[in-house]
Amino acid sequence: MGACLGRLGWTPEAFWKATPREVAAALAGLGMRPGPGAGRLARPELAALMRRFPDEVGTEGGTGDDRTR
Template identity: 55%
Template sequence: MSPPPAAAFPWAEVMAFGLGRLGWTPEAFWRASPHEIAAAARAFDGVRGGQPIARGAFEAMMRAHPDLCGDPSLEEER
């Protein structure tokens, strides 16, 4: 007796996740390993290890690495 046939890989769903939800370029998507894609999917499903970042640490990170959006008027002096 042979085992049942394996289900087809859900390419459409995985590509939609990587290219759409994650915003990866096609090059980044095709370079990603299955483990990397699975890790990203777990992060979106709320399956994470560890604790959330503390508010103070988050604010310090934001000050150290501001989002400038190319507008020099938003840049703070460092």
Template identity: 55%
Template sequence: MTGQSARAPQPFPWEAVLRLALGVLGWSPESFWRATPRELAAALDGRFGRLTPPAGRTSLDRLMAAYPDIAATRKPS
């Protein structure tokens, strides 16, 4: 990533997401844990409207660099 400052990966904001799902959307804990990230995003979009555009290739590349798959870092046997 040339020309960009590297940022340390941040932990997932579980408390904020739980507050939104349980408090704002009124979901039960069971509904939250059964929902997929896409379902949660759709519910939030329905409640607030789309807040950000969908991620493009550049954003995906940044996420993949920040959170690499563990299997991808292992050497084949």
């Protein structure tokens, strides 16, 4: 995120609208490569994240997006 906002001059909105593939391509253009451990999550790690951050809509009719709270 820092490289996209700082070195590339993206706005936060542009960063959050970009796909992971677009971010990776932009970083590759800067000569940056993913570090060790980067890549896909194993299923148990994904399941743990899904339990911790469910995509359920609350009873108040919200979107489930914590960034607006």
